[in-house]
Amino acid sequence: MQELKSKPESKPAASEYATEPEGEASAAGTKNDELLKLENLSINYKVHDGYLSAVNHVNMTIRKGEIFAVVGESGCGKSTVAHSILRLLPDKDTKITGKILFKGQDLSTFNEKQIEKVRGRQIGMIFQNPLDSLNPVYRVGTQVEEAILLDNPDKAAAKKKTVSLFRDVRLPDAELRAESYPHELSGGMRQRVMIAMMLSRTPELLIADEPTTALDVTIEAQILDILKRLKNTYGTSIMLITHNFGLVAEIADRIGVMYAGEMVETGDVFEIFRNPRHPYTKLLMQALPRRSKKEGRLKTIDGMVPRITDDKPCCRFANRCPSASERCFKESPAAVDFGNGHICRCFEAEGAESVKVNG
Amino acid sequence: MKSYIIKKVLVGLLLIFTVSFLVFCLLYAMPGDPVDLAIDSKVSAEQRARIAHELGYDQPFLVQYKNWLVGIFHLNFGTSTRYHVKVWELMRDRIPYSIRLCGISLLLEMVLALPIGLYCAIHKGNLFDRFVVNSSLVFAAIPSFWLGTLLIVIFAVRLQILPISGYETPAHYVLPVITITLSSLGSTIRITKAEVLEVLHEKFVTTAYAKGLPRRTVMFRHVLRNSLVVVVTLLFMSLPWMITGAVITERVFGLPGMGALLLNSITVQDIPVVQAVLLLIAILTVLCNLASDILTGILDPRIRVSLSGGEN
Numbered sequence: 302m303q304e305l306k307s308k309p310e311s312k313p314a315a316s317e318y319a320t321e322p323e324g325e326a327s328a329a330g331t332k333n334d335e336l337l338k339l340e341n342l343s344i345n346y347k348v349h350d351g352y353l354s355a356v357n358h359v360n361m362t363i364r365k366g367e368i369f370a371v372v373g374e375s376g377c378g379k380s381t382v383a384h385s386i387l388r389l390l391p392d393k394d395t396k397i398t399g400k401i402l403f404k405g406q407d408l409s410t411f412n413e414k415q416i417e418k419v420r421g422r423q424i425g426m427i428f429q430n431p432l433d434s435l436n437p438v439y440r441v442g443t444q445v446e447e448a449i450l451l452d453n454p455d456k457a458a459a460k461k462k463t464v465s466l467f468r469d470v471r472l473p474d475a476e477l478r479a480e481s482y483p484h485e486l487s488g489g490m491r492q493r494v495m496i497a498m499m500l501s502r503t504p505e506l507l508i509a510d511e512p513t514t515a516l517d518v519t520i521e522a523q524i525l526d527i528l529k530r531l532k533n534t535y536g537t538s539i540m541l542i543t544h545n546f547g548l549v550a551e552i553a554d555r556i557g558v559m560y561a562g563e564m565v566e567t568g569d570v571f572e573i574f575r576n577p578r579h580p581y582t583k584l585l586m587q588a589l590p591r592r593s594k595k596e597g598r599l600k601t602i603d604g605m606v607p608r609i610t611d612d613k614p615c616c617r618f619a620n621r622c623p624s625a626s627e628r629c630f631k632e633s634p635a636a637v638d639f640g641n642g643h644i645c646r647c648f649e650a651e652g653a654e655s656v657k658v659n660g
Numbered sequence: 661m662k663s664y665i666i667k668k669v670l671v672g673l674l675l676i677f678t679v680s681f682l683v684f685c686l687l688y689a690m691p692g693d694p695v696d697l698a699i700d701s702k703v704s705a706e707q708r709a710r711i712a713h714e715l716g717y718d719q720p721f722l723v724q725y726k727n728w729l730v731g732i733f734h735l736n737f738g739t740s741t742r743y744h745v746k747v748w749e750l751m752r753d754r755i756p757y758s759i760r761l762c763g764i765s766l767l768l769e770m771v772l773a774l775p776i777g778l779y780c781a782i783h784k785g786n787l788f789d790r791f792v793v794n795s796s797l798v799f800a801a802i803p804s805f806w807l808g809t810l811l812i813v814i815f816a817v818r819l820q821i822l823p824i825s826g827y828e829t830p831a832h833y834v835l836p837v838i839t840i841t842l843s844s845l846g847s848t849i850r851i852t853k854a855e856v857l858e859v860l861h862e863k864f865v866t867t868a869y870a871k872g873l874p875r876r877t878v879m880f881r882h883v884l885r886n887s888l889v890v891v892v893t894l895l896f897m898s899l900p901w902m903i904t905g906a907v908i909t910e911r912v913f914g915l916p917g918m919g920a921l922l923l924n925s926i927t928v929q930d931i932p933v934v935q936a937v938l939l940l941i942a943i944l945t946v947l948c949n950l951a952s953d954i955l956t957g958i959l960d961p962r963i964r965v966s967l968s969g970g971e972n
Contacts, residue, residue: 437960
């Protein structure tokens with residue numbers, strides 16, 4: 302299993318980050334409001350030439366009944382964080398350090414039996430590609446019932462509940478569809494089945510890992526609508542992982558922007574959109590299509606997310622940052638709280654003196 | 661599902677028909693005249709012609725084929741030129757031995773291969789897995805006649821705990837069963853393992869975990885169940901193969917099964933028997949393929965749809 306040594310803390314940034322929720326306790330109520338809290342979560346994959354740092358000292362908090370969006374481009378560790386919460390990463394060659402606190406309990410210390418009780422029942426998860434997330438040899442109804450039967454062994458009741466769940470997620474012909482095999486359904490229908498399956502045990506937190514990436518835009522809107530409705534009716538908290546800022550604006554309460562395994566900026570959705578502080582967030586915003594046509598071509602960010610195997614301190618965005626200074630290549634920026642839960646990890650945002658090398 | 665099965669049955673019938681024709685051609689493809697094989701060499705030309713007429717060898721080739729085929733529908737496979745008894749009776753006496761031998765071997769193979777394959781896939785790279793992979797390679801490379809002889813030398817001659825050859829008691833079956841099982845076990849384990857490994861990386865396995873199923877349930881209900889499609893095909897493919905494969909093993913251990921009958925009949929050119937046994941093997945192969953196709957169709961709904969042209 303995972304190695305869970307508590308690593309001696311080297312980064313000053315970490316402690317600052319860890320104190321974040323207390324700072325905004327006034328706004329959000331007491332500490333009990335926190336449903337999921339990641340503390341200094343680091344995940345390293347073993348590769349042939351050492352360790353690949355997929356996630357580095359990530360801190361984030363999801364409160365009850367909120368939609369928290371994790372944004373970032375491909376390969377920045379969003380999915381890895383999501384999978385690590387339910388321990389769905391391959392055991393071998395994965396090293397996880399830090400705390401995964403769910404309602405105050407550290408999930409990373411749970412044994413196999415304990416984590417099984419959390420999966421589905423307390424935290425549900427839907428995946429990026431609904432096309433291969435369902436077992437092709439069982440009817441979709443059976444697959445949902447399978448989850449329900451874990452809580453209540455009454456088969457007739459499970460069947461009934463499945464159909465009513467299918468109605469909840471607006472699956473047309475719910476009774477009929479329960480008898481279908483996955484290959485007989487469209488992508489959107491399959492994603493509805495997945496959502497129904499993960500809601501069947503009424504988890505308090507739903508992790509949605511790019512739930513609409515494989516679907517077309519009209520279906521995307523419907524799925525989002527379902528998620529929003531769920532949040533409102535069941536009070537389910539949702540961790541929405543996406544690379545789509547438009548989606549975030551539509552649905553999220555708070556945002557965490559990830560880059561190369563680090564959480565570079567978090568905050569309230571309005572605050573981030575109005576006042577992005579991290580250069581990466583700013584660039585992501587500029588890459589968004591707007592309504593006016595005057596802006597010409599959309600902005601893009603040059604380069605790719607780096608593959609980080611060495612542990613030397615630097616800002617991971619430095620090589621692509623238009624305003625990077627020499628300092629950015631030598632030190633890791635600390636997380637700074639700008640008030641109201643708006644946290645950013647950047648020397649520039651800090652207002653520090655910097656010599657611009659390119660820009 | 662219905663149209664899928666009908667299609668499969670029709671293709672199977674066509675196959676059997678084709679094979680039956682080829683098997684019948686054997687009569688003339690083999691060296692020597694079939695009449696010569698049926699009679700003594702010291703008969704007069706008139707007598708020879710009379711016997712040829714009685715056996716139907718003077719008629720045109722296609723008429724002979726038709727007569728043979730019609731006979732088979734009445735379970736009349738002709739008369740053995742060697743033993744002068746009905747071929748069907750000859751086979752009837754031999755079949756139980758082969759079924760006993762192959763049936764037990766196949767059962768043993770599956771009972772061993774499935775759990776071992778599953779275990780090796782889950783614990784890929786551990787000591788047991790490496791042992792299984794390497795030893796299965798060794799056993800796959802050893803020819804069964806050599807393995808059989810080796811087992812006889814060790815257990816029958818040296819240790820004297822099992823009989824050398826024969827068919828009277830269950831003990832007589834131990835060594836032949838081990839021989840057959842060992843030579844095919846390795847490949848079955850490897851195919852099971854490869855299939856399970858592939859399924860283990862499927863997304864729906866992650867989904868199964870994510871909804872809270874215990875590991876054991878995930879393994880059996882999702883991983884093994886989905887790997888079964890290939891394993892079932894494999895199992896049914898090896899059914900007829902085991903009857904032919906047992907030719908050598910039966911010979912080594914002196915078991916009077918179908919394999920031994922086939923081998924003897926070939927050496928003494930008892931053509932009607934050879935034809936009948938070959939046809940039987942062909943029919944079995946087609947039947948087993950059909951059974952495996954239908955079963956995989958039941959096990960995997962996607963196959964059902966793609967093969968029946970969209971209907972269910």
